[in-house]
Amino acid sequence: MKNMSIDKIRKLTDKGVKFSNPETIEIGNDVDIERISGNGVKIYSGCRIFGRNTYISHNVRLGYESPLVINNCQVGPNADLKGGFLKDAVFLENASMGNGAHVREGTILEENASCAHTVGLKQTILFPFVTLGSLINFCDCLMSGGTGGKNHSEIGSSYIHFNFTPNQDKATPSLIGDVPRGVMLNQRPVFLGGQGGLVGPCRLGFGIVIAAGTVWRKDELRNSRLLMTGETKELNIPYSPGIRTSYKRIIKNNIIYIANLIALSRWYTDIRSMFVSENFPEPLLYALKENISIAVLERIEKLEVFFYKIMETTDLSLNWNKVNAYFKNLTYKGDSALREAFMGKISSAIEKKGNNYLTVIKGLENKETAMGTMWLQGIIDKITDNLLKNLTIQAC
Template sequence: MTLEKRIHIDFLLKKGVTIPNPESVDIGPEVDIERISGDGVTLYAGTKIYGSSTLILRGAVIGLEGPVTVKDCYIGPEVRLAGGYFSGAVFLKGSAAGAGAHVREGTILEEAASIAHTVGLKQTLLFPFVTLGSLINFCDCLMSGGTGKQDHSEVGSSYIHFNFTPNQDKATASLLGDVPRGVMLRERPIFLGGQGGLVGPCRLAFGTVIAAGCIYRKDELRPGRLLIGAAPRGGSVPFSSGTYPNIKRIFNNNLAYVANLTALMQWYRHARALLVSGEFPQALLDGLIETLARGIDERVARLRALSRKMPAAIDIYRAGAGENASAQLIAQKQALFDRWPDIEEMMGRARDRGGDARLRDGFLTKLAEEIDRSGRDYLTVIKALKPEAAASGTRWLEGVAAAVTEDAADLIPEMGSMK
C-alpha cells in the first residue's frame, strides 16, 4: 500500500469507517475522503472507490458479498451495494443492489428501490420501492408505481428490456408508469413476469401485469390490464433494415419519455429541494440533478442520431415500396429530419421551465406545511400528503410534461398529437 493510500485509509478509520481488511481496499487519489461519512459506513474486502464526485453517506454497506468498484457515484444513507461495478449512478436512502450488479451512467435508484443479484442497468430510473429480481438487463427505462414495501412495482427474474434495434439505434427508452402520478406514491404497481422481455420504446400504464414468459412489443395505456404476449409465427420473410415503418410511434414514445424526465427535473429542483437535510444533503441533491440532466442529454442524443437516419430511411423505403409508398410516412420522416434542430432547441429550453407558477407554488406551500408536521424524511412526507395536495402536485407536473409534447406537436404536426 502506498503512503498516500495508507493516509486515506487511516483517515477513514479515524472517522469511524469500518474497514475489516484495510490492505484490500483501494481509494483513488482523486477521491475527496471528506465526502465519505464515518457514521456506520462499512467497506468490505475488495472495495475500490474512485472518482472525485463520489459521495458515501451514513450507514452505507459496500462489498458484503463480493468485490465492489464504485466510480463517481452518489450513495445515500443505508444503501447496500453487495458486489459488482457501479459508475455514474445515484442511490437514495435504503436502496440496494445484489452481488454481480453492473450499474452504469445515468442510473438512479430512489428510496428503498432494489435489484437482486446479477442485474445490468444503464440510464435506468427506479422510483421508490421498485424491485428487480435477478439475472436482469433493464437499461433505458423509467419505472414507477406502488405505494410501499408491500405494494411495489416489480420485474421478475431473467427479464430483458430490449433497447437496441436491428436498425442499430437506441431510441428505445420505455416509460412504465409516469412521473406526475408516480412521484406521489399512490398508484397501482406494475408487474413484469419473469423470463420475459419488453421491446422498447414502450409505454405501460399503472396496474399493468405482463404474464411470465412473454415478449411484449406494444403500448398499453389503459390501466389495470393483464397482457399476454403471443409467440411470433415461425417463418422466413423478406427484411430490409432502416425503413422505420413505425417512426411516429418511436418519436412519440421518446418524446413522452423526455417530457416525463423534464417533469422529474422540476420535481427534484423544487420539491426535493425542500427536503435537504443531514440525511439528504445538498451534495446528494446536486448529484441527483446532474445525473438526471445527463439522462435527458442521452435521450436527446439518441433522438438526434435517429433523425439523421431519415433521408436514408426514405430512400430505402421508396426503393422497397415503389408505387405503394405512403406519402404520409415519407412526410413524417422528412419532417423529423428537417425540424430536428428546432425540436432539440425546444427540449433544451424545456428542462428549465418550472411549469405553471400558481400550481407549483400552491403545491410547494402544501408540501412545506407537511414537512413542518412530519419532518424531512422523503417517503414519510410524500405518503402523508393529503389527496388534494398530491393531486395538485400531479397537475403541476402534468403541465410541465404536456408543454413539451404540445410544443413538439406545433413543430412537427406530421407526428400527430400525444394521447
C-alpha cells in the same frame, strides 16, 4: 497497495470507517475522504473506490458479498451495495444492489429501490420501492408505481429491456408508469413477469401485469391490465435494414419520455430540495439533478441519431437544430399558481410531519396529490404538444 490508499485508509479508519481487510482496499488519488462518512460505514475485502465526486453517507455497506468498484457514485444512508461495478449513479436512502451488479451513468435508485444479484442498469431510474429480481438487463427505462414496501412495482428474474435495434439506433426508452402520478406514491404497482422482455420504446400504465415468459412489444396506457402473448409464429421474409413502419410512434414515445424526465427534473429542483437533511444532504440533491440532466441529454442525442436515419428512408422533413434549440432553451416551470400552491402544501406538511420525504409524500391528501400531478402533467403536455405539432405528428 498504493501509498495514497494506505494514507486514506488510515484517515478513514480514524473517522470510524470499518474495513474488514484494509490491505485489499484501493482508494483513488482523486477521492475526497471528507465526502465519506465515518459513521457506521463498512467496507469489505477487495473494494475499490474512485472519483472526485464520490459521496458515501452514514451506515452504508459496500462489498459484503463480493468485491465492489465504485466510481463517482453518490450513496445515501443505509444503502447496501453488495458487489460489482457502479459508475456515475445515485443511490438514495436504503437502496440496495446485489452481487454482480453492473450499473452505469444516468442511473438513479430512489429510496428503498432494490435489485437482487446480477443486474445491469444504465440510464435507468427506479422510483421508491421498485424491486428488481436477479439476472436482469434493464437499461434506458423509468419505472414507477406502488405505495410502499408491501405494495411495490417489481420485475421478475431473467428479464430484459430490448434497447438496441437492427438499424443501429437506441431511440428506445420505455416509460413504465409516469412521473406526474408516480412521484405521488399512490398508484397501483406494475409487475413484469420473469423470463420475459419489453421491446422499447414502450409505455405502460399503472397496475399492468405482464405474465411470465412474455415479450411485450406494444404500448398499453390503460391501467390495471393483464398482458400475455401466445407462441410466436414462424416468420421467414425478406428484410431490409433502415425501413421503419412505426417511426411516428417511436418519435412520440421518445418525446414523451424526455418530457417526463424534464418534469422529474422540476420535481427534484422544486420539491426534493425542500427535504435536504442529514438523510438527504446537498450532495445527493446535486447528484440527482446532475444525473437527470445527463439522462435528458442522452435521450436527445439518441433521438437525433434516429431522426437523421429516418430522414434517409422516409419523407419526414425536420429541422433538428430547431428541435434541439427548443430543448436547450426550455425554462418552463409549469403553471405558476399550481406550482406555488403545491409547494405550499409540501412546506406545511414538512412543518407538521418533519422532513422525511416518504412520510410527507405518502401523507398528502388526494386533492393535494391531484394538484401536484396536474402541475407536472402540464409541463409534459406543453413540451409534447409543441414538439409534436412542429413535427405534424398527432399527440397521443
